[in-house]
Amino acid sequence: MQSQKGAKSVANGVPVNLEGLGKEYGHFTALKSLNLTVPAGTSLGFLGPNGAGKSTTIKIMTNLIRPSRGHATLFGIDVRQEPTRALAHIGAVIETPEFYGYLSPLETLAYAGRLRGMSSKEIEHRSEAVLKEVKLNEWADHRIQEFSKGMKQRVAIAQALLHEPELLVLDEPTSGLDPRGMAEVRDVIKALKGEGRTIFMSSHLLGEVQEVCDDVALLNHGELLIHGSVRDLSRGSDTSTFQTSFLRPPTPQDLEALAAVPGIVEIKNEGDSTIDLRISGGEEGQARVLEAMVSRGLKVITYRPLGSSLEQLYLDRIQESDRL
Amino acid sequence: MTPSPLAQVITVASYEIRKYIRGRRLLGILILVGLILALFIGLPPALSIPYASTPNAFVSTFATFTGLLVVLSGVLFAADALVSEHEKRTGYFLFPNPVRREVLVLGKIAASLIVSAAVISLYYGGAALAALAITHSLTWDVGLSYVYALAYMLAVVGVAYLVSATFKSTVAATVLTFFLFTLIFSIVGAILPAAKIDPWFIPTSASGIITNVLGRAEVRPGPGGGASVGFVPDPATSLLVFLAYAIVGGVLAILWFRRRELSS
Numbered sequence: 001m002q003s004q005k006g007a008k009s010v011a012n013g014v015p016v017n018l019e020g021l022g023k024e025y026g027h028f029t030a031l032k033s034l035n036l037t038v039p040a041g042t043s044l045g046f047l048g049p050n051g052a053g054k055s056t057t058i059k060i061m062t063n064l065i066r067p068s069r070g071h072a073t074l075f076g077i078d079v080r081q082e083p084t085r086a087l088a089h090i091g092a093v094i095e096t097p098e099f100y101g102y103l104s105p106l107e108t109l110a111y112a113g114r115l116r117g118m119s120s121k122e123i124e125h126r127s128e129a130v131l132k133e134v135k136l137n138e139w140a141d142h143r144i145q146e147f148s149k150g151m152k153q154r155v156a157i158a159q160a161l162l163h164e165p166e167l168l169v170l171d172e173p174t175s176g177l178d179p180r181g182m183a184e185v186r187d188v189i190k191a192l193k194g195e196g197r198t199i200f201m202s203s204h205l206l207g208e209v210q211e212v213c214d215d216v217a218l219l220n221h222g223e224l225l226i227h228g229s230v231r232d233l234s235r236g237s238d239t240s241t242f243q244t245s246f247l248r249p250p251t252p253q254d255l256e257a258l259a260a261v262p263g264i265v266e267i268k269n270e271g272d273s274t275i276d277l278r279i280s281g282g283e284e285g286q287a288r289v290l291e292a293m294v295s296r297g298l299k300v301i302t303y304r305p306l307g308s309s310l311e312q313l314y315l316d317r318i319q320e321s322d323r324l
Numbered sequence: 325m326t327p328s329p330l331a332q333v334i335t336v337a338s339y340e341i342r343k344y345i346r347g348r349r350l351l352g353i354l355i356l357v358g359l360i361l362a363l364f365i366g367l368p369p370a371l372s373i374p375y376a377s378t379p380n381a382f383v384s385t386f387a388t389f390t391g392l393l394v395v396l397s398g399v400l401f402a403a404d405a406l407v408s409e410h411e412k413r414t415g416y417f418l419f420p421n422p423v424r425r426e427v428l429v430l431g432k433i434a435a436s437l438i439v440s441a442a443v444i445s446l447y448y449g450g451a452a453l454a455a456l457a458i459t460h461s462l463t464w465d466v467g468l469s470y471v472y473a474l475a476y477m478l479a480v481v482g483v484a485y486l487v488s489a490t491f492k493s494t495v496a497a498t499v500l501t502f503f504l505f506t507l508i509f510s511i512v513g514a515i516l517p518a519a520k521i522d523p524w525f526i527p528t529s530a531s532g533i534i535t536n537v538l539g540r541a542e543v544r545p546g547p548g549g550g551a552s553v554g555f556v557p558d559p560a561t562s563l564l565v566f567l568a569y570a571i572v573g574g575v576l577a578i579l580w581f582r583r584r585e586l587s588s
Contacts, residue, residue, distance in 0.1 A: 025587070062420040065585040088326050088422040097416035100339070102346040108417075114335045115421045117327040159417065169420075 013076025015040050015167045015198040016061065020070035022222075023056050030056040032222040033070065038215075040166075043189070043199035045209030045230070048219035049318060054202040055095065057219070058171045061200070062092045074167060088116070091160030092169040096153055096176050101145030105136055105155050108144065112159045123162075130158040133188055149176040157185060161192070168192060170201040174208060186212055206311045210234070218314060220321040226313070234310045239265060239280045241306040242289070247299035249273045254298060261292040276306060326422045336423075336431025337438070340405070344439045349400040353443055356396070360389055361450040365458075379455040383466045384538035386451035390473045391531050393447055395505040397440035398480035403487060403501040404494035405432045406581055411494050415586045425582045433485060433574060440477050448473065465537050472534045472559070479527045479566040480505060482573025489580040517554055527569050529555060530562035 016038035023031040031053040038044045048054050059065045061072050063083040072079045077086040099108050106127055113123035131137045134154040139147070144155060153176045160168060173189065174182040189212050193199055203209050209216055210230055218226040226233060249272040250258070258277070259267055263285035266278035279285045293300055327335075344350045364386055368375055376382040406429065409415040418428065448470040456462050484501045491497040505528060513529035516522070523529035536556065 059585075059587065064415070064419055065587050084326055084422040084424060086422075087420060090420070092420040094416045094420060095413075098413040099417055100343060100414060102343050103339075107342075111335070111339050112417075112421060115327070115332055115423050117325050117331075156417070 013073070014038070015042075015075060016044075016200055017073045017076075018057065018061075018070070019073075021057065021060060021067050021072055022069040023053075023060065023065065024068045029222050031060075031067075034219075034222075034224055036217055036224060036227065038198060038200055040198055041196045042215055043193045043201065043213045045213035045216045046200060046202040046219065047204075047206065047209060047216055047314060048202075049204075052219040053222040054219055055171055056222075058092075058094060058169055058200075058202060061169055062090070062094060063087060064094065089165055090167045090169055091163065091165035092171075093153075093156045093160045093173050094169075094171045096149060096172075097156050099144045099147075099152060099155055101143060104139075104141050104143055105131055105158065106140045108155060109159055109162050113162055116163050118163060126162050126164070127158075130161045133161065134158045135184060150178060150181055153177055154181070154185075157188065161188075165197070167198045167200065170199065172202060172204070174203070174205065182208070206314060210310055216310070218317055220318050223321070225317045225321055230310065233313055239278055239316065240286070240312045242277045242279055242286065243270070243274065243302070243304055243306050244277055244293070244300060245274045245302040247273070247301055250275065250298055254296060257296060258289075258293065261289055263288050273301075329424065329427050332423050332427045333431040333434060336428055337434040340432050340435030341439060344401055344435070350439065350443075353393075353396060353400060354446070357393070357443060357447050357450070360386070360393075361447070361454070364451075365454050375458050377459060379459045379462050380465050380538040382455045382459050383448075383451050383469065384535055386447070387469050387473075387535045387538055390444070390447070390469070390534050391476070391528065392506070394440070394444060394473060394477045394480050394531075395502065397443050397477065398436075398484040398505070399498055399502045401439045402433075402436040402481045402484035403498040405436060406485065406488040406577065407491050407497045408494050410584070410586060411492065419586060426578045429485065429489070429574075429578045429581050433481065433577075436481050436485075437478070440481060441474055444470070444473050444477060465539075468537045469534050472531075472537060472563070475563050475566040476527065476531045476534060479569035479573070482570035482577075483527070484573075485577035486573040486580070489577040489584065513555075522555055524555075524557060524561050525565055527565060530557045530565045532557045533559045533562045 014037055016036070018034050018036040021031055021034040022029070034053070034057060046054050046057070056065070060067045061074065061079060063079050063086070066080065074086045075089055079086045103111065109127040109130070110123050113126070118126070127140075128137070131140050134157050136151065136154050136158065139151065144152065147155070153173075157173060160170070170189070174185050177185060186208060189199060189201070193212065199213070201209070201213065213230055215228065216226070216230050216233060217224060255267055255269070255275070258264060263279050263281040264277055265280050268276040270276055277289060279289050281288070290300065290303055376385065409418060419425075448466070452462055452466055455466065483504065487501050487504070488497045491500070509526050509528040513523040513526040516526070532555075537559070
């Protein structure tokens with residue numbers, strides 16, 4: 001298999017190494033000076049709000065745009081200087097690509113495979129496998145012009161997997177898919193991760209990143225805010241929001257008393273009997289607040305975290321970065 | 325192993341040709357070729373007009389439309405070849421592959437030339453067969469006119485690719501290429517002699533050699549080509565002019581396309 005041979009030749013290079021990467025569009029700075037390394041076998045979730053610089057980074061990595069400064073190297077090969085070599089070992093899905101409507105998925109995969117130097121036999125064998133993987137095998141011979149956005153996204157994922165790349169660069173891979181399709185794509189990515197492939201995936205969906213990725217990098221206004229393992233960052237978040245429902249609505253005096261409990265950062269009244277409590281101090285703080293409510297005689301029906309701690313960390317850091 | 329650039333050029337060209345074969349454009353232009361041939365062959369007897377008695381005179385009637393056919397081929401099979409990768413977002417599929425942009429341009433140019441040449445060959449083939457059937461003879465001049473038409477096609481395709489590499493909209497690139505060769509160049513070529521400048525460097529004026537070789541030196545400005553009255557293009561110079569437009573257009577298209585970013 002071509003990609004396996006290739007894997008040997010690039011085994012010594014780090015899959016992704018971004019050094020001082022910056023990009024300006026006129027007076028607008030899309031990316032300031034990004035330094036990021038993704039070791040082999042890691043799956044990195046690249047997070048950030050719209051306009052944070054995620055797609056700009058991915059486009060530089062795949063040679064769609066030039067950096068204003070800095071370098072992007074894939075497996076030790078500079079993308080600008082040797083794009084053909086650098087891109088030989090990656091599979092990419094960027095935004096929602098369009099395909100040639102006059103071709104079928106099989107023909108599209110054959111086109112990509114031939115450009116990559118795969119033999120007809122390899123193309124045939126791998127096309128069948130990847131189309132089955134993305135559940136498009138029954139549409140293999142239909143022209144893509146008949147396809148919905150979600151089906152095109154599946155073709156995009158299929159072509160990225162065709163040559164069994166060592167590195168997968170995925171820009172919003174579940175965009176345009178229905179919930180079932182999203183789950184299927186996540187399973188495909190998890191399976192690839194299990195095979196030890198390196199994954200660089202941008203997403204808006206924190207749950208998706210938590211489910212699929214080992215590491216996370218958070219970007220805002222073209223700057224890297226956080227980079228670390230999902231587990232550490234989830235643990236490291238100090239505050240979290242808990243939705244609390246009571247049997248009877250709490251009185252203003254109850255709320256006043258709660259506000260004085262150490263660890264409660266903010267109270268939002270969400271309805272007669274429901275409040276959102278923003279609590280600091282990790283699990284200790286959460287236990288303390290629950291105890292305080294019970295000891296005041298409030299009858300708590302539910303006490304559940306709103307979103308993940310990673311989500312809270314994400315929101316905290318983005319808000320902090322927006323204020324600066 | 326990534327294949328050689330030549331192998332990639334062939335791959336790109338083969339898929340581009342497939343696009344033209346499956347699309348309606350090729351069918352449309354083939355219908356047009358059939359219609360023109362049918363009108364030239366069918367109308368004279370229907371109107372009781374005798375056919376030209378010599379093959380050169382007979383084919384020259386067809387050759388007056390060659391310029392337009394060449395321009396239409398360039399417009400339909402070249403003008404949107406590069407710009408569409410950006411506008412229709414197919415570049416997001418194609419560009420992250422290990423293939424250089426110049427390879428993509430060369431493959432596309434090869435496909436445009438092959439399809440355009442096929443259309444022109446069909447037209448000249450039909451005209452030559454009709455000349456053979458009606459006048460019972462053919463001359464080398466007909467072949468020479470065909471070669472000149474192919475040379476003119478190189479120039480049109482070169483310019484069309486340059487326009488395609490620089491514009492952001494397929495419609496704008498297509499319209500500009502069409503009007504460049506049917507109006508703008510023709511107008512410039514018609515006005516220059518008034519300033520005592522021979523328009524030898526204007527491709528539409530130089531394309532007069534396509535009909536002149538068949539014995540029609542009184543070239544008229546018209547759709548898709550023809551020089552102004554009074555200017556008779558020299559074949560050797562005109563061929564060099566076509567070549568220059570083809571090479572300069574193609575090279576600039578490659579350079580521009582290489583620099584162009586896919587950021588929309």
